[in-house]
Amino acid sequence: MTPSTLADAAAPPVLAEETKPAAGLSVSQFILEQLKAWKIERIYGVIGDANLSLLDELGKQNAIRYVACRHEGGAALMASAEAKLTGRTTVCLATSGPGATNTLNGLADASMDRAPVLALSGQVETAKIGTRAKQYVDQQKLHAAVAGKSELVTHADALPELMEQTLVHGLLQGQVTHLSIPKDLYPAKVKGGIKPYAAHLHQPLAAPDNEIAEVAALLASAERPVLFIGRGVKQAAEHVLQLAEKLSAAVVTTLPARPLFPNDHECYAGGLGQAGSEASSVLLAESDLIVMLGATWWPDDYVPTQARIVQIDWNREAIGLGHPLHKGVVGDLGQIVPKLAAAGHLPAKDRSAWRARVRDACAGWKRQIEAEARADGTPIPPQRVMKTIADHVSDQAIITVDTGDHTLWFNRIFQAKAGQDILISGRWRTLGFALPAAIAAKLSYPDRQVIAIAGDGGVVQTLMEFQTAAELQLPIVLIVLNNRAYAMEQDRMNAAGLNLTGSAIQSPDFAAIAEACGGSGYRASSPAEFEQSLRRALSGSKPALIDVRTAATPVPHAKI
Template identity: 65%
Template sequence: MSVETLTPSKEKPVLAGQRPAARRTVAQFIVEQLRLWSVERIYGVIGDANFRLLDELGKQQSIRYIPCRHEGGAALMASAESKLSGRLAVCLATSGPGMANLLNGLADAAADRTPVLAITGQVETSKLGTRAKQYIDQQKLIAAIAGRSELVAHPDALPELLERAMVQAVTMGQVAHLSIPTDLYTAPVRGEPKPYSPHLHQPPLASAADIAKLAELIAAADRPALYVGRGIAGCRDEVRRLAETIGAPVITTLPARSLFPNDHELYAGGLGQAGSEAASTLLGECDLIVQLGATWWPEEYVPEGKRIAQVDRNPAAIGIGRQLALGLTGDLAGMMPQLAGDGRLAKRDRSAWKRRAIEAAAAWKRVIESEARQGGSPIAPQSIMHIAARHAADDAVIAVDTGDHTLWFDRIFQAKPSQRILVSGRWRTLGFALPAAVAAKLSQPKRQAIAIAGDGGVVQTIAEFQTAAEQKLPLVLIVLNNGSYAMEKHRMEAGGIETVGSAIAAPDFAKLAEAFGGVGLRAGTPEELEQCMQRASSENRPVLIDAAAEPAVVPHTQP
């Protein structure tokens, strides 16, 4: 048998060297790639390093550019939109200080694991690494925040770099960042934009055997308690059925407060200083904590030595800092029907534990109802939260800033099932609420948007009230005006520390709102706040309500 030998050909291999012709510039490619991923808005501040990209945005209608007053506000808007939608959101800034100003809002997105893409202009390629104006190594600057940050050094690298950045942001809940030298925006790109692929959002599935192990663990418990977070958004009915089947009290994180009926007899409130005493009491008495889609774990408010079962989509979030009886990775919406329907769960008599949970929850609700009925002037923060809850639409988006009012909100506010609560969860930046409400109203315009902020935090991003007015967004901003950074002041007082820096000489917020093109109102009593909220509902412009708030100390405040 003869063996044939292959003679090397002088011809190029099939398809070798054949690349698609350049049909788009860098700027055009970015816009088209974002459009194919259903990006509807880009939040940003103008700068000369992005002129060409802004030019392309101005030539099309698919993606709306939202001109903000500060890059930090733009990034917070992107973060909030992503938290609300679960999809990729985008912000834009120029080089140097524009890029630096984005960092606070991007850190909020990174800390709460929500996908945001930041695009920043950079100096010309010939000036990279020099002392050119506004040059800084952007990859070093953002290294602690972004999961991926790349400098586009050649136009033909853009298709891969942009796709990898977007995929990593979406699949890992991270901030991704691209720096674009200004001279590359008009350069031709070889390659084609790719549409969003459904495989990117396929949820991780736990096996039936693993779910059965969790059911067995719950079935063996005499006094189980459910601690739930945002991860139950797609299976709230099954979580309620599970709680009712096993007679378990339900405790929520702040962002998940609306995901379990607040008027349910088994709802025991939130966890932590902002939560309820009933939650900590019942956790102390339970013999199993079932943690579903929640990562917040305030050690000083949870008992030690408890058996814990935790379920989360993200394996890296499971069991941090504590020993688990069972950890399970998977999408709760996919596993809860099997878990809630397991026949073993109802076989144990837990009637005494259920009565205990109902009694503790009812006693807690009587306490907060009493607090919420306070009158007088200045207005008790509990009354402000109660009034805000009464006037919030059934499907309202409520954006809450960082401060003492955050704790009062979680203590008092009774959320409705279709409402959404947006917070700066782990980053806890001042100034979150107003940009978040702007993003909420832009992305879901038919829903009421309410921002609740303190007089110390709101000034951080108050200029975005002008953005709201310019965009004709009828949102409501409630400012609790107590003349101080109350959380810091009260903690300093509790520790016997001089309260230097805690006092605030606030501006006239109502006049400021009018100057920005909105409506400014003042409330000094609960009755006046009721009237302001009623008027706000009929306005077609943003409304700021300056509420004179009593500087009450949140229970359990420690230095």
Template identity: 60%
Template sequence: MGQTVMEKKADAAGTTAATEWRPVNSGQTSPAEGLNAAQYVLKQLAEWGVERIYGVIGDATLYVLDEMAKQNRIRYVPCRHEEAAALMASAEAKLTGKLAVCMATSGPGIVNLMNGLADAAADKVPVMAITGQVDTAKMGTRTKQYIDQQRLMGGITAATELLAHPDALPETLQRLLTEAVTAGTVAHLSVPRDLWRMTVKGVTAGYPAHLHQSMQVPNDPVEKAAALLRQASRPLLYLGRGIASAAPEARELAELASAAVVTTLPARPLFPNDHPLYAGGLGQAGSEAASVLMAEADLLLLLGATWWPDDYAPADVRGTVVQVDAAREQLGMGHPLHHGIVGDLREVLPRLIAALRQGQGGAGTMAAPPDRAPWAERIAREAKAWKAAITEEAAKDGSPVPPQRVMKAVSDAAPEGAVLCVDTGDHTLWFDRIFQAKPGQRVLVSGRWRTLGFALPAAVAASLAEPERRVLAIAGDGGAVQTLMEFQTAVELELPLVLLIIDNGAYAMERNRMEGAALIPLGSAIRNPDFAGVAEACGGKGYRVQTAAELEEALLQSLQARGPSLIQVRTAPDRVPHTKL
């Protein structure tokens, strides 16, 4: 309990008045920096490492925009639409692993943010959304652009708060930031317009390093996983986006264990695609080899992967399933689990490798038994057959260009270290089927939310966050129109990104599924604008191509340009294998 002091007061007659108790620190002045709420928010974000805020101007954020213009620690990125601003923040967080921030005004502004924030929430990346709200005196009334923002955001954010008084800002903002970065999630703060200019009682606090101190995993779970892997005759590693920080260790483990390797789409560049142990991706867009080998494996080791498509993963898992993930709630989600390890892969994998080596007397390769030579031959046979099939598909030619040939051209043209931002649609499947990643590349997608319009905003964010990389966005004609005007944003920011639009005149994935089920594909046809003309009208470079040779030349020129380029390629209506409703 806190200490108190007793004060006795004497009345005029000298008698003792009633005793008063109060805390020893009562009346002391709390430290303050004299900042108003807008200044405080910006300073706090900067001290947490935030470099950009993506947003669209509006009445309820004018004061904070004014303060942003007076400082140079955080850059404001003015977008054409709030959805794109939130998608940019989501993409930046996916690429860097760091907190990203977006901002919008009240009413329509916050509503427009929601689709992009849902993408961040679904893929579990740290994003902070800050929105203006109507004046406190107008809260709960029928004033323009008022909505209960906390009810609105409740289904998307892990935490959402309304700032009711400027003195609550230090604790509230710190808690929301902590929630976002530690849980990898979306947090939201509403600030009434009149509070932005009020003085805050409190001081900003920098990012506390302990938030990302990794917890030490006990030896027993790692030793058990090593023992299970050591005993397996047909091991398989299934790698997801979470392996990004430990990709070299994943390769070492695969080679040590002679394990087949399967990846999710975002993890494609994290393991050499030409490696003899690599069997491709999992799912409709993945490889048949991946599904076959997963069904035959007697041990499945999931590393940073949560994608488990029922139609392509084993329906009856015969092997032992071991999973390692930093998020304990991901373990066993949607699939069987026999042994789970909660931990940072950067810390767990070296220990797992060491335990394997120690168990075989320090040898550099797995000892027999078990004899993994038959399994290695099986992997090589399935992978070779798969690669031969997609090589044949990618060699198709014609005008309009077959989508397989388009993805082959992208695969050949994209340099090492490039960031490829892939939208949602039929082209996503072709990309995952044909594309062969090069070292250092990254693939950004709308993983679980799968929204249209992701690619271009993601490319803008990637170009800003990591300007030394080449950035290529790939979008279908249905997705491109959702956020097309962010090409103007790219022009104004002078970003050397490339937007490739697959022009097949349809929502092809939906059309193909409907036709395959003998449904009338109402609403699937698209009458497209002249995308290349739009790019040129925005001040960028536009290309219209109808052959593979024209596409290859346009990609070459675009990837060397200093500003943004758009390539519109007429594409044949080929149907992805295994398409069904």
């Protein structure tokens, strides 16, 4: 600093006379331009008088597609599913009051599964905020339980910074973010510029080499290693296979991660928990080292106590949650797993006895589920339904699974293939997830086959989104396992000797509803009828629903 700059201590700051340049855009236009800069492809929403101006601008452009949903909850679930499937930020839109309230279930699903969803909701006029105006509610309080960041836009000039903050925060933290926009602000002109998506936001997080070396040393010394993998290893799946084979390690997966390891491999032990396999429970209980790779879910009843647990994840907050921890490593699995698989000293220990134990346990489990999957009869055993689906869906299919006893049967029986994706409501476990998720999946990947699997208790929560699929001419297939009950709850009530009040369902004619909505409807009550209906539905050109009369077979280990 030169002496001349200190001559007048009272002089104003150098840039004091400069103002933010006007973007020449209204609030509505700025929102869309900012979303375009972040490559947002769709907005899922429902119309209302507090978002009409934004919809007007949406209709004047074609870079972002507006998906008109039947319910705001369905719109938020679609956004959540797309974010889980693609890893990108997604957007849903609602009006003030009940519109914003209706999104909360879908936003909670996104929040629990760390899917970056930006929720935009209209709000009453700025002069009416805090009053008894119709449809007014404090949206920031409303969203506090599900959003990592929720802000009210009180002036057009605040919009650029607020949008940048919400987009960056949501993507980096894997959180829901939310903006409330008073409806009188949409025409206001914005000062400030569009902020493009910055490359540094997706730079991988590198773990120190010494940390990776410590994990490699633990693996090298392990007698009975197990790899527990989640969907976070998607970019390193081939290296997980190499690592497992080098270590003779058993491999256990979360449900969404099933396609990331060959299900027919001799070391694959299946899923975890009640919906998983007996083999995985046995091998986890016998292991001396468990390495968690991109997995964060571990049900309390299945956490082993005898093994050292190492967890590697990009999200430091998830490490050690719900289980003991011997060592945690923060970093990008796409960099770490290949280094572990390439470690030259890993094969040194003789693990032939453990490999034989793993092979025998996994083979025994596969014989058991293959026998279950051959079960015959009317109504159709759920195991047979899952086996039929697995036999007929494409190797590149996206399968969306609702919440219910069919979720457990799916994880128990379904054998996933490497090119497939499985979407679920992981931690939130909402009913009604599968159909909105299938719509989002088909919009995101129109060339891939998309199948939704739901129960008769859950599908009714969002069934009218089938009309959305028909309107959009999306050839998805919705399979409804119809056992006339909330079967998971009924099984648990039976196991505890409780009265079964509320567990029975008088299901509607699902196939007729599908036809009324503009799709195809099928009914099946035998394995042969289901297979024939599935073939027809998969080859059709419009959305199809198959109503499958399914036996109410209790899932093993059912308890409250």
